[in-house]
Amino acid sequence: MDVVIAGGALVVAAPVMAMVALGIRMCEGGPVLFRQVRPGYKGRPFTLLKFRTMSEKRDAEGRLLGDAQRLTRLGKWLRQLSLDELPQLWNVLRGEMSLVGPRPLLTQYLGRYSAEQARRHEVKPGITGWAQVNGRNATSWEERFALDVWYVEHGSVALDAWILLRTPWEMLMRRGVAQAGHVSMPEFLGSGRGQR
Numbered sequence: 001m002d003v004v005i006a007g008g009a010l011v012v013a014a015p016v017m018a019m020v021a022l023g024i025r026m027c028e029g030g031p032v033l034f035r036q037v038r039p040g041y042k043g044r045p046f047t048l049l050k051f052r053t054m055s056e057k058r059d060a061e062g063r064l065l066g067d068a069q070r071l072t073r074l075g076k077w078l079r080q081l082s083l084d085e086l087p088q089l090w091n092v093l094r095g096e097m098s099l100v101g102p103r104p105l106l107t108q109y110l111g112r113y114s115a116e117q118a119r120r121h122e123v124k125p126g127i128t129g130w131a132q133v134n135g136r137n138a139t140s141w142e143e144r145f146a147l148d149v150w151y152v153e154h155g156s157v158a159l160d161a162w163i164l165l166r167t168p169w170e171m172l173m174r175r176g177v178a179q180a181g182h183v184s185m186p187e188f189l190g191s192g193r194g195q196r
Contacts, residue, residue, distance in 0.1 A: 001157070002099050005164075006092035017086050020051055020078065027074050028055060033087060038104035041124045046096040048104055049087035053078055082171045088127045100160040101126030102148035105188070112190040113145070120148040123155060130159075133166040141188050 034052040053075025091097040104125035130151035
């Protein structure tokens with residue numbers, strides 16, 4: 001089902017993806033895609049694909065500036081509409097992701113999860129998920145992980161279909177794109193360490 005839907009979605013979204021790629025190229029230059037290694041099923045690493053939404057601006061010492069300072073105007077718009085996620089359809093076709101599942105987070109978070117939170121890796125990561133249609137980035141880390149684990153325990157074809165149906169509405173409403181004061185979410189340092 002993932003392969004069939006992702007393949008069809010790529011065909012339908014191809015014109016939009018071409019326009020987004022052209023816009024990034026014209027406004028920001030290359031590269032068009034952002035690639036980053038993320039943990040997938042059972043924590044196995046894979047290369048996540050997204051449209052690039054940030055510049056490579058650096059300070060006087062050559063260090064990358066903060067996310068808020070590097071997020072481009074076009075990138076902010078792409079994130080609000082979740083268009084930056086479209087290249088992940090290729091990740092689905094390659095079997096690294098599913099359409100629905102917990103979002104793949106940063107590799108450095110692996111050692112910071114509690115045993116319960118780590119259960120989010122018992123299924124493939126998804127382009128959208130239960131947490132994304134229940135608050136997205138406006139929730140706390142603990143709430144988000146609880147939603148991920150709930151999905152692991154209750155996942156079904158019917159639930160996946162419901163999440164896929166709700167996702168376009170959440171995208172159009174642009175709710176929960178980021179937490180207040182952040183481009184998306186603050187860094188997760190581990191439960192019980194003052195994280196929202």
